[in-house]
Amino acid sequence: MADLWIEWSHITKKYNSHKGSNSLKEKKSILGLLDFSATVRAGVTVILGPEGAGKSTLLRLTAATMLPDDGRITYGSREGGRFIWSRGSVVASDSTSLSDWRDKIAYLPTVPALRYDETVEETLLYYAQLRRVASPRKHAAECIARWGLAGWRKTPVSKLIGPVLKRYFLAECFVKSPNILLLDEPTRGLDPIGKQILWQEITRQPKDQIVLISTNNLAFAECADDLILLENGSCRRLGRRKYLTASVKEGTVEGWYKAMQTFSGLKIQEN
Structure with missing residues (x-):
């Protein structure tokens, strides 16, 4: 293969x-x-x-x-x-x-679009199910735990801010098992803990990815x-x-x- x-x-x-004024814009x-x-x-x-x-x-x-x-x-x-x-x-x-x-493909741009009010748990479970990941509920729960998001499990994604929001977007990519x-x-x-988690997640990815x-x-x-x-x-x-x-x-x-x-x-x- x-x-x-x-x-x-x-x-x-x-x-x-x-560039330039509205009347004299230059391409x-x-x-x-x-x-x-x-x-x-x-x-x-x-x-x-x-x-x-x-x-x-x-x-x-x-x-x-x-x-x-x-x-x-x-x-x-x-x-x-x-x-x-x-x-x-x-x-x-x-x-x-x-x-x-x-x-x-799972893609995380520098400025992701925030487009949903469902909770962290609901969205990660949805993406796991969408990608037909084995045991999606367990997979999503493990992803929440690994990314330190348990305290925000029931929080709407639209309410997340700062490093926690960045952790969520990364978790969203990894839960898809792309x-x-x-x-x-x-x-x-x-944040520093998030960087450490990211390093661990990168190094534990399948070698055929x-x-x-x-x-x-x-x-x-x-x-x-x-x-x-x-x-x-x-x-x-x-x-x-x-x-x-x-x-x-x-x-x-x-x-x-x-x-x-x-x-x-x-x-x-x-x-």
Whole structure:
């Protein structure tokens, strides 16, 4: 049985912004990704790069929430099927539909949409049932316990604030037991205990799952099997973390990133 994999082929994405007064607005293109190509397989891949490098854009495209302007994303399944996400065509090599592929993905953006008044317990149970997780009630209860949400079990999600809300959104991703997990700056707004829980959850995920994490938290990036370094919307480096970090004296992601910074002017911004 083949592993899961994702291939990005020559992905380009630009955004339009408007500057000037209402009467003299000028359109300006902002680069998200430029001819980005890379392939990842099962395991934890951490995406690094300065603000504006295209990290969030890459995750949004991979989550199939928006289309690339050019290029295509190909997803390969364990069963050997393929699904292509591009502006020109949405093609599956088998009977898998777009909704079926999206069901394999759990995506947490930097600013999630809050859209329900049901309780923490109700929503997590709903997502566990929706994904047909084995013993959904037990699975949801265990997820609540692991994320330290027992005290808010009966609280409407819309009433959660701060680090507790961030913990809930992370719990929502993990309760779905996805094949592909996409986390954009997951440590931002998270308390120290939440960061510890997140590390434990990441490291205990099935080895046949794809986990993509965008982060500026270089200490947290040590959870990676592989690293992608984005710069100006393109892939500058992609490789095994242990080999990349072995090339610097410190032997850490931070040490490696600083070494790369020396040659490109990248700025480190910790979350």
